Amino acid sequence: MFAVLGTIEFTVAGGITGMEQTGSADWAEHARIQGKPLLEWIGEGLDEINLTIELHPLLGDPAERLRLLREAKSRHEPLALVMGSGEYIGPYVVTRVSNTIRRATAVGQVVASTVQVGLREYTGAFTRKVVRQGLLDPALGGASAIGSPGLLSSMVPIPSATQLAIGHAKSAGNVLRAGKSLYEAVKGGNPSMILGQVPQLLGVTARAIEPLQGLSTVAGLLDDGADLSRLGDDVLGNVMGSRSSLDPVDLSNIVDRFAASRESLDKAVTVMGSASKRLAGLAAEVLTRRA
Template sequence: MFAILGDIEFTVAGGISGMEWRSSADWAEHARIRGKPLLEWVGEGLDEYNLTIELHPLLGDPQVRLHALRQAKSSHQPLALVMGSGEYLGPYVVTDLSQATRRATANGHTQAATLQVSLREYTGAFTRKVNRPGVIDPSSSSTAQQKDGSPSLISRLTPSPSTTQQVLGHAKTATNVLKAGQNVYDAVKSGNPSMILGQVPQLLGVTARAIEPLQGFKAFAGLLEDGADLSRLGDDVLGNVLGARGSLNPVDLGNIVDRFTASHESLTQAMGKLDSAGPRLAGLAAQVLTRRA
């Protein structure tokens, strides 16, 4: 997760592609006779964040995601802004939403668009809501899960996965995502430049989905006593995936074929490197099965 605003999650795999921070200070200017004006500090200005989010069905339902942000704006309530690292930035309000639609269906549903979200710091009274493990979240009382008798709670008795299991889980997820990505690339490569250009949001989506599991793979592998090689592997594969994304931004009709070829090659290299770790990961899986990890 990249960040969360209230209950709205922003993830790289979900299309967030940029975050801009702006901070200011207020200074009063006083005119002086026969001299330059004098500045006097009045106070600090409000911090602002501007998020850029790509909307596409492969990155999540565009209508649902847009509706959530519209609700956050129209509620006129401050929401806690927390980074994925756990850093609490404070309460913020949604002050502006703008959408640039690039593709839509015949009945007006968004297929591809870029969304700009402006957040502004709120300095009034605010109580941050914190969900505690082991306690049912009251906001989930009307969900289908609870109606089925499965309340949304985190049990303190549920054992946490071991570090080795985390490594294997992230590796499996990343492998599945990359294989799906290869299929998309293979389907697109036979098209003409105009068609390939139109599929760029989809291609960015499939590569974005691989970033989070690869970051998790790299991080947990680094915690293993003998996981330095896997951590380096995760870093290399992640570099290839980021290279595949970078090759597609920016693109136009004149360079799309060359950029697509470079992106496809980077993704193929990522898949090859991850495949090469098969025997190593199988050894870790054996340790888990024999309860040694």
């Protein structure tokens, strides 16, 4: 979980790629005879946040996700913005939703696009609505100490470190296999076609970052998890290498850059697959209630 705005959840695996925060101060300028103007501080300006989100079927239904954002803007209501760590940023209103279409079908159905969501601080009367009980307190141990921040239900038991490690590994493995399939589908295209697929390629690799980071963190807390922690770091390094090979790219270098990116992703899939027996052993321990 990266952040929650009202009831709208944003995750790295779901395509959020950027968050820009802007603060300002208001100053009045007074003209002076035969001298430079004098500035007088009036007050603090409203904070603004701009979110960048990649929409693609592999990251969720693009039309549905765009609809939720537009509805949030149309309701004209302040919404609580909470980071995944549990930090309450404050109430914000959605002032702008722009959608840049990257790819569409012949009948105009959006396949991939980049959405910019503009948020502005709300300073009026606001009562924060708690949609789900049990907002994680960063001061507590448990899940916050093992890299699983977010909104947790007080009715749901906190999973063990072993269960979290298995969950992160499965999520990462699923994403990496989906990424490999996408690369296989793209590799036969011409340079122009491959270049047009770069946002999708970056999007699918972005989804692997969060679970791999979680795997490295959680596995490091296990008595015998040092190997899995290193594995998570190694796979993450290959994923980041795959992403960096595609930034920047143009028609003159896309073929070579794509080949290098694909090679790095293949290494990530191979390394992740090498842990299958190890993970199966952990799963057996959970099933027998030993972990």
